[in-house]
Amino acid sequence: MSVSKLVFPPLTHIGWGSLQQLLPEVEKYDVKNILVVTDPMLAQIGLADRVTAPLKENGYEVTLYTEVIPEPPLEVGEKLVSFTRDGGFEMVIGIGGGSALDLAKLAAVMAEHDGPAADYLNLSGTKHVEKKGLPKILIPTTAGTGSEVTNISVLSLKTTKDVVTHDNLLADVAIVDAELTVSVPPRVTAATGIDALTHAVEAYVSVNASPVSDGLALQAIRLIARSLRKAVEDGSDKQARIDMSQGSYIAGLAFFNAGVAGVHALAYPLGGQFHLAHGESNAVLLPYVMGYIRNSCPKRMADILNALGGNSSYLSEEEASYKCVEELERLVKDVGIPSTLAEFDIPESALESLTRDGAKQKRLLARSPLPLTENDIREIYSSAFKGKVTEPIM
Numbered sequence: 001m002s003v004s005k006l007v008f009p010p011l012t013h014i015g016w017g018s019l020q021q022l023l024p025e026v027e028k029y030d031v032k033n034i035l036v037v038t039d040p041m042l043a044q045i046g047l048a049d050r051v052t053a054p055l056k057e058n059g060y061e062v063t064l065y066t067e068v069i070p071e072p073p074l075e076v077g078e079k080l081v082s083f084t085r086d087g088g089f090e091m092v093i094g095i096g097g098g099s100a101l102d103l104a105k106l107a108a109v110m111a112e113h114d115g116p117a118a119d120y121l122n123l124s125g126t127k128h129v130e131k132k133g134l135p136k137i138l139i140p141t142t143a144g145t146g147s148e149v150t151n152i153s154v155l156s157l158k159t160t161k162d163v164v165t166h167d168n169l170l171a172d173v174a175i176v177d178a179e180l181t182v183s184v185p186p187r188v189t190a191a192t193g194i195d196a197l198t199h200a201v202e203a204y205v206s207v208n209a210s211p212v213s214d215g216l217a218l219q220a221i222r223l224i225a226r227s228l229r230k231a232v233e234d235g236s237d238k239q240a241r242i243d244m245s246q247g248s249y250i251a252g253l254a255f256f257n258a259g260v261a262g263v264h265a266l267a268y269p270l271g272g273q274f275h276l277a278h279g280e281s282n283a284v285l286l287p288y289v290m291g292y293i294r295n296s297c298p299k300r301m302a303d304i305l306n307a308l309g310g311n312s313s314y315l316s317e318e319e320a321s322y323k324c325v326e327e328l329e330r331l332v333k334d335v336g337i338p339s340t341l342a343e344f345d346i347p348e349s350a351l352e353s354l355t356r357d358g359a360k361q362k363r364l365l366a367r368s369p370l371p372l373t374e375n376d377i378r379e380i381y382s383s384a385f386k387g388k389v390t391e392p393i394m
Contacts, residue, residue, distance in 0.1 A: 004210035006257050007167060009149050014176040014249060016242060019139065022093075023054050025173045029135050031090035033061045037080065037104040038096045039068040045183065047141060051095050063087060068100045071271045071278060074155045074162075077103055077117050081110040084134075093137045095180075097192065098145025098154070098278065101138045105169040106153040109133035121155070121162040122363060129166035138171040141180045143231075143244035144192025144279055146199055146252020148174040160272035160357040178238075178245035186232045189244075190335035191279030193228040196248040197221065197331070198282040201290065201304055202261050203254035205297045206367045213258035216250050221307035223247030225331070232335045261368040262289045265361035266380060269354045274346055283337040284344065284384060287329040291389035292380050294321045296370035301325075325389060340387040351381045 013021040026034070034055060038048045043066045052062045065083065069076060084092065084107040092111075094104025110117050112131040119127040138148040151169040154161055184192070200220035203213050227243035234240070266289065267281035276284075294301055295318075302312040302320035308327045312320035329339065338344055346354075355378040359365075365372055372380075376392060383390040 004208075004212065004257070006210070006212055007151070007170070008253060009171050009174050011172070012149070012174040012176060012249070014246065016178050016238070018175050018177040019050060019180065022051065022137065022139070022175060023058060025137060025175075026055065026060070026091070029091060031135065032059075033063075033087070033089050034091045034093060035063050035065060035084060035087060035089040035107070037065050037068065037092060037094045037107060038100050040066040042096050042141060047180065047183065048095060050180075051093060051139065063089070068096065068103055070097075070099050071156045071275060072099050072103055074118060074157060077106050077153070077155050080107045081117050084108070084111045089134060091135045091137070093139065095139040095141060097140070097142040098147040101140060101145065101147035102153040102155075104138060105136060105147070105171070106155075106164055108136040109164075109166070109168050117155070117164060120164045122165055123162045123360065125164075129164070129168050132168050135172045137173040137175065139175045139177070139180070140248070142184055142188065142192040143178070143181050143241070143248040144195040146196065146248060146255060148176060149249065149252040150256045154278075156272050158272065159269065159353065160360065161268040176245055176249050178241045181241050181245055182235055184235065186235065187336065189235060190228070190232045190337055191277055191283060192248070193224060193231065193244055193279075193335065194283035194286065194332060194337060195279035196244070196251045197224045197228070198263050198286050199255035199260060200224070200247075200251040201286070201328075202263055202367075203251070203258040204304060205293070205300050205369050206258040206261055207369055208367055209258045213254045216254035217258070218303065218307045220247045220251035220254055221304060223250070225308045228331065229334055259364070259367040261364055262293060262372055262380070265364035265372075266354070266358045266377060268361055269357035270346070272357065273350065273353065274344070276344060280337055280344070283332050284339065284341060285380070286332065287325055287339075288380050288384040288389055290328060291325040292376065292383070292391055293368060293370040293372075294325060295391065341381070341385040342387070346385070348385055351378065351385060354381050
């Protein structure tokens, strides 16, 4: 009988209005000098003020850091790490999408380590995270990345991505308030929502899946499938926003414990080489990867179909797995995300370099129920470029 290691963040407040728990949580720590990491847009629209204002009113020294960009390059992370080390901060709070949260985690932990963050990267680093770092509170404003519950900070390199990963990067407190997602525009809602769905789908078919991660993954798929279209169509739909926020959080727990695989492995080079948003990278690849590996996990594909709102009871497992891929294709299309690499202006000439970089993501590829060779990866990218789901030649 296999043994599963399950890890969850120490404390989470989740629900509409849960941001009110921020000040009481900060007051539990003996800190005065706080760094708040966010992106410039959230500062511009005043959303960051909902974090900084109550802290300042209660006597805390607060520095707002807004030099955050999507898919942050390693250099952006290094700059924030240096800023944090020099600032004498005692706590880091991240508010925003996955990029802001990943950078906040990185800054909090690296503040108590020596050397550049590059030394701690998974693929090329030579050092290991050892110290807990500064206390950190993470507050997502999108429903998608799951960064608030994972131990990973993703950084873009020249042509791909790498991560700093260790349980010390886990948030001390996560606050998941769906009210903060209402202002997210439709395209970002769609991309981050499919990102969350991908977390759940990949966690469910992962070779590291367990009964616990299975339950989380299927419930996340149910919540996202019933609410994503509504949230994209009407961002003020409170129940849709709540469902998406909860679904994203649960999907984060699922994939943190079971892992993601082929979709994410192939998405990383799209972000690295073409700066395609991570959610859109996952979305455009999801049907093609799942279609390619379908035959390695037909029963689980049938379960996913049911969680998506389909009905596998009158189908064979093979028929249900095909239907599952069709439902994933339909959902991506319905929320307005392009369905081929060509539609993202990615040239066919790039498929070889994408394949080369995708094959390097061995940490992710190891979790795929179908081992993906370099030839398999090349075929998946090709099918995503042409818009035709393909399968391995047996």
